[in-house]
Amino acid sequence: MKVLILGGSRGFLGSHLKKKLKDPILCEFVSMRNLDWSRDNFPTDCIINLVGKAHDFTGKATEKDFFFANFELAKKAFNIFAASQAKLFIHISSLAAIEEVESAKSLSENTTYNSVTPYGRSKQAAEEWLMSQELPSDKKLIILRPPMVHGAGDKGNLKQLFSIVSKGIPYPLVRFKNKRSFLSIDxxxxxxEQILLQNEKLSSGIYHLSDDETLSSNEIVKIMKQETGLKVPCFPLPKRIISFLSKLGDHTRAFPLNTWRLKKMTSTLVVSNKKIKVALEIERLPKTAKEGLRDTIRALKEQH
Structure with missing residues (x-):
């Protein structure tokens, strides 16, 4: 199977796919910044769209920036697919398209949209546009919604939390109890890989990806402490004090915690991966949630 991957091989997801996808899957990685490659008429069976913007650590990204990367380029990627001989288009969306903060119940693919940030809204807009497109009977569209994906090279919230823990700063959020779904890069x-090899088992539509197990913030910190060997003390501040301090962080980037980050770290947000596992007849994933987390922490430790 020949696969054209939009987004290049230097990004987080692309760099890992380049290492993992082997024969009989032949991959060609290309950038959307320069479309000269499109003139070569690369013969392909599948196009995977990894193009998108997630992290904004500078605070300078505008809503227009997110919609260009996550919506406009998604439309361009689909149009490339529609004009190609490829039969399968895999678009990497995000759980943020339907929920970005918390949910009392496990989220299924039928959950109503509730995105609240430019990132989430741009992902939602791309999904809605893609699902509205008419496909020839021999072409298939698969939209994947992962929660936070982590692994070596990850620049997301786990890296930020690891930075705090590795400095020996007392962990103050012990009294918050939560469960969250993650997805290890493996x-x-x-x-x-399974979608590519068994795509005949899937119908066009949206599918959730996640590890089989959930993790709490307290479990994550505990594993970080075990992997680093640091005796980081826990300092269980009352929730009301934490909430007050997080509001101070809304007004200065010098403080590591704000109300949005507090919600992301302490709320419950669980994903159901049942639909895709049943369709592909997957009994268990290669890594448990804790095994994947330990891999990520070890990689962060090497970089630190």
Missing amino acids: NFCFFI
Whole structure:
């Protein structure tokens, strides 16, 4: 199978897929910044769209920036697919398209949209546009919604939390009890591989990806402490004090916690991966949630 991957091989997801996807899957990685490659008429069976913007650590990205990367380029990627001989288009969306903060119940693919940030809204807009497009009977569209994907090279919230823990700063959020779904990069690559090899089992539509187990923030910190060997003390501040301090962080980037980050770290947000596992007849994923987390922490430790 020949696969054209939009987004290049230097990004987080692309760099891992380049290492993991082997024969009989032949991959060609290309950038959307320069479309000269499109003149070569690369013969392909599948196009995977990894193009998108997630992290904004500068605070300078505008809503227009997110909609260009996550919506406009998604439309361009689909149009490339529609004009190609490829039969399968895999678009990497995000759980943020339907929920970005918390949910009392496990989220299924039928959950109503509730995105609240430019990132989430741009992902939602791309999904809605893609699902509205008419496809020839021999072409298929698969939209994948992962929660936070982590692994070596990850620049997301786990890296920020690891930075705090590794400095020996007392962990103050012990009194918050939560459960969250994550996806290790190894399990992400496994899902992609299985979709490519068994795509005849899937119908066009939206599918959730996630590890099989959830993790709490307290469990994550505990594993970080075990992997680093640091005796980081826990300092269980009352929730009301934490909430007050997080509001101070809304007004200065010098403070590591704000109300949005507090919600992301302490709320419950669980994903159901049942639909895709049943369709592909997957009994268990290569890595448990804790095994994947330990891999990520070890990689962060090497970089630190």
